[in-house]
Amino acid sequence: MSPTAQGRTVIRGDTADEDGTDTFVSIDPRTGEVVGTHPVHGPAKVAATVRAARPAGAWWAGLGFAERARRLTAWRRLLVGRLDEFAALICAETGKPLDDARLELVMVVDHLHWAAHNAERVLGRRRVPTGLLMYNHVATLEYLPLGVVGVIGPWNYPAFTPMGSIAYALAAGNAVVFKPSELTPGVGEWLAASFAEVVPEHPVFTVVTGFGDTGAALCRSGVDKVAFTGSTATGRRVMATCAETLTPVLVECGGKDALIVDGDADLDAAADAALWGAMSNAGQTCVGVERVYVVEPVADRFVELLVAKAAGLRPGGEPGADLGPITMPAQVDVIRRHVREALDRGARAVVGGRDSVRPPYVEPVVLVDVPEDAPAVAEETFGPVVVVNRVSDVDEAVRRANGTGYGLGGAVFSRARGAELARRLRAGMVAVNSVLSFVAVPALPFGGVGDSGFGRIHGDDGLREFTRAQAVTRRRFAALLHPMTFDRGSRTVRRLVRLIRLRYGR
Numbered sequence: 001m002s003p004t005a006q007g008r009t010v011i012r013g014d015t016a017d018e019d020g021t022d023t024f025v026s027i028d029p030r031t032g033e034v035v036g037t038h039p040v041h042g043p044a045k046v047a048a049t050v051r052a053a054r055p056a057g058a059w060w061a062g063l064g065f066a067e068r069a070r071r072l073t074a075w076r077r078l079l080v081g082r083l084d085e086f087a088a089l090i091c092a093e094t095g096k097p098l099d100d101a102r103l104e105l106v107m108v109v110d111h112l113h114w115a116a117h118n119a120e121r122v123l124g125r126r127r128v129p130t131g132l133l134m135y136n137h138v139a140t141l142e143y144l145p146l147g148v149v150g151v152i153g154p155w156n157y158p159a160f161t162p163m164g165s166i167a168y169a170l171a172a173g174n175a176v177v178f179k180p181s182e183l184t185p186g187v188g189e190w191l192a193a194s195f196a197e198v199v200p201e202h203p204v205f206t207v208v209t210g211f212g213d214t215g216a217a218l219c220r221s222g223v224d225k226v227a228f229t230g231s232t233a234t235g236r237r238v239m240a241t242c243a244e245t246l247t248p249v250l251v252e253c254g255g256k257d258a259l260i261v262d263g264d265a266d267l268d269a270a271a272d273a274a275l276w277g278a279m280s281n282a283g284q285t286c287v288g289v290e291r292v293y294v295v296e297p298v299a300d301r302f303v304e305l306l307v308a309k310a311a312g313l314r315p316g317g318e319p320g321a322d323l324g325p326i327t328m329p330a331q332v333d334v335i336r337r338h339v340r341e342a343l344d345r346g347a348r349a350v351v352g353g354r355d356s357v358r359p360p361y362v363e364p365v366v367l368v369d370v371p372e373d374a375p376a377v378a379e380e381t382f383g384p385v386v387v388v389n390r391v392s393d394v395d396e397a398v399r400r401a402n403g404t405g406y407g408l409g410g411a412v413f414s415r416a417r418g419a420e421l422a423r424r425l426r427a428g429m430v431a432v433n434s435v436l437s438f439v440a441v442p443a444l445p446f447g448g449v450g451d452s453g454f455g456r457i458h459g460d461d462g463l464r465e466f467t468r469a470q471a472v473t474r475r476r477f478a479a480l481l482h483p484m485t486f487d488r489g490s491r492t493v494r495r496l497v498r499l500i501r502l503r504y505g506r
Contacts, residue, residue, distance in 0.1 A: 021045075024210070026185055029095040029325045029360050030317030038185040041208040046217040049177055049206050053148045056202035057175030061145045065120035065173075072116035072171060074198040079109055086190060090159060093184040095317065095324040095360070096281055104160045107440055111163060114442030115171035115463065122460045123172060123467055132503060133496070136479040143467035145173030146224035152215050152238065154229045155327055156284040158184035159191065164446060164457035165227035165250070166191070166205065169466040176205045179218050183327055185209040216241050223247060225466065229286075231380075232406075232451045250455030250465055252447055254380040255286050255408030258401035259435065260421060261294035261302055262394050262414035269433065270413035271305035277411065277435035278386035279313060279364050282323040284331075286452075287409035289435055290381055292388040293397035299390045303350060306366060306388065310351045315361040315384070323384055325360035332359045335383035338376040342367050342387070345374055372400065380406070394421060402426045408448035411435045428452070 022040040027033065041049075060068065079086065087101035094101075125142035149169040153162030162178060169176050180188025185207075192207040199205070208214055212234075219226055219241040225248045228238045232253040242249045259277060261270050277289030294302045315323035326332050336357045343349060352365035365385040370376050376387050391397045394414070398421060401410060410427040411434070412418050418432035428448040429438040438444050445461035447453065456462055481499075483492050 024182065024185075026093050026183065028092050029327050029329075035089075035092045036186045038189070038209040040210040041214050041217070042210075043213075043217040043220070046177075046208050046214060047221050049203075049208055050148055050150075050218075050221040050223055052203050053175040053177055053206060056204045057145065057148050057173075059202050060170075060175055060199075060204045061173035065124060068171060068173065069116040069119065071199050072112060072167070075195055076109055076112045076116070078194055078198060079105065079112070082194070083109075086159070086187075086194075089186055089190055090184075091324075093186055094155060094158060094327045096327075097321055097324055098319060100281060100324070104157055107160050108163050108167075110440070111160075111442045111458065112167045115167045118443075118460070119171040119173075119463055122463045130473070132499070133483075134473065136477050137473045137475050140472045140474075142470055142472075143172070143464055144470050145467055147174060148223045149174045149176050149466055150218045150221065150223035150226045151176055151178045152218065152226065152228045152230065153178065153180045153184075153188065154286075155181035155183035156281060156286070158187040161229050161252075162188070163191070164462065165229075165466070168457060168462045169227070170205060172463050172466045174224075174466055175203075177218060177221075177223065178205070178207045179215050180207065180209065182209070182211050212237075219247060220245060225250065227455075227457070227465075228252070232453075235453055250447075250457070251453035252286070252455070252457065253408075253451060253453040254382070254406060255288075255448065255452050256290050256378070256380055256404050256406040257287055257409045257411070257427070258291040258293060258397075258425075259289045259411040260394060260397040260401060260413065260425075261292065261298065262412070262417060262421070263295045263297050264415040264417075265298070265413035266415070266433070267298055267302050267305055271302055271309055273411065273413070273433075273435040274306060274386065274388075275309050275313075279310070279323060279384045282315065282326060282362065283384035283386075284327060284382055285436075287429070287436060287439065288382075289386060289411065291377060291401070292386060293391045293400050294388060295394060295397065296390050296392055299388075303366075303368060303388055307350050310364045310366055313364045313384075315363055323361070323364070326362055326383060329360065331382055332357060332362065334379075335362055335381055335385060338374075338379065338381045338383075339365055339367070339385060342370045342374050342376040345371050347371070347374070347376070347387075372403065378404065397421075398424045405451040406448070407450040408452035409436070409438065426450070428456075 026035045090101040123143035130139045151165045188207045195205045227250040229252045235251045235253040313322040347367045347370040356363035370387045407426045409429045410425045411431045412421045422430035431437045445456035445459040447456040
């Protein structure tokens with residue numbers, strides 16, 4: 001056996017599967033117990049899986065929107081019926097509290113329903129205006145499936161986040177090959193196995209498991225698009241690998257999301273939202289609140305309320321714990337460094353502090369007066385740590401919120417200026433007088449800018465992300481003026497120019 005950088009174990013040689021394939025184990029981060037054993041799929045197996053998905057995808061696309069919706073509805077009902085079983089597996093592989101896993105699956109079900117029932121409206125063939133020049137034609141537009149989509153998923157929301165690609169790609173008519181995180185392979189296998197129960201005919205949705213090399217093999221396997229969610233550093237590597245074969249990518253990376261608290265905000269609601277945005281899922285949320293900028297006149301009261309609410313939160317592995325463990329062991333060192341360097345540079349911990357990091361758990365930490373260039377402000381922490389800094393006014397808050405390479409999500413608490421401030425934030429999604437609410441609206445696109453990536457999942461944009469547009473024109477009758485022929489005559493274009501000047505030149 002040999003350890004990996006993520007703290008997992010690979011079984012080599014004779015102790016592997018019956019066919020000699022290397023295996024690895026998924027581990028409950030709360031207890032260290034083995035949850036399951038999974039194969040390390042190499043390039044040959046990944047390529048074979050994609051080859052098998054190709055005819056399966058063609059069959060799936062040929063079913064049409066209505067039949068795909070019927071099958072996806074059956075899958076949705078199966079997921080609802082076995083929700084607690086699936087939630088227990090998510091808890092085992094991530095360590096998150098059971099209710100958090102259930103909430104994740106509630107959103108999975110809602111998004112799956114939306115994708116299945118809106119795909120035809122968004123993607124189906126429709127007529128579009130032809131304009132003046134092509135008045136004798138009928139023009140149509142439709143969005144056709146790409147074929148096979150590769151999805152590389154994260155561990156923090158191991159069902160909900162990849163399903164933002166999987167459900168929408170399937171609804172659009174594609175086959176999917178999913179490479180789940182090496183920390184949560186069982187979740188990926190459970191999803192694929194449950195789908196196969198309602199679509200047993202062909203391998204429309206399959207899973208390959210392993211580490212970074214398996215993900216790289218998926219990028220090189222000939223899939224028609226790769227949808228990746230993970231760190232910005234890994235996203236760059238995925239893009240570079242996909243560039244070898246000009247495989248298009250959708251990249252959803254990290255964030256350093258800010259919450260702005262205006263002087264007229266409901267401070268109790270703002271403090272409650274800031275706490276949930278920063279601490280839920282033990283802070284392991286790409287759109288979680290990591291920075292709060294609060295205007296000076298209400299800063300003391302806001303901090304007072306936040307401290308009072310945070311003081312009662314407790315991490316642990318028991319069912320009643322508020323926070324689970326830090327799922328990826330290496331992240332503990334990042335969290336510890338951010339807290340230590342902030343305090344060393346003059347910040348104050350009003351909740352928790354240096355001793356809050358007790359692997360695999362981290363108790364809530366609230367830091368105030370942190371320098372803007374400290375790692376706790378400038379880098380993604382991905383733990384239950386939030387920075388609260390005072391600003392003179394909301395204009396300064398917006399400048400600081402936008403002062404990062406990331407641009408994923410954000411939040412604003414303001415009674416009078418919420419919508420105005422939201423539009424000024426360089427972020428793909430913004431919640432006004434709430435946090436994270438955009439995640440739970442299936443009709444809204446989800447994605448960021450800058451170091452947070454590009455492309456969109458969810459909503460109409462998320463469906464189109466996994467298709468190719470096809471424009472078709474059909475001539476209905478001969479035109480009086482036909483310029484697109486060598487037999488057009490010397491006066492045809494002059495007449496067209498005269499017509500255009502009369503129509504559009506005034």
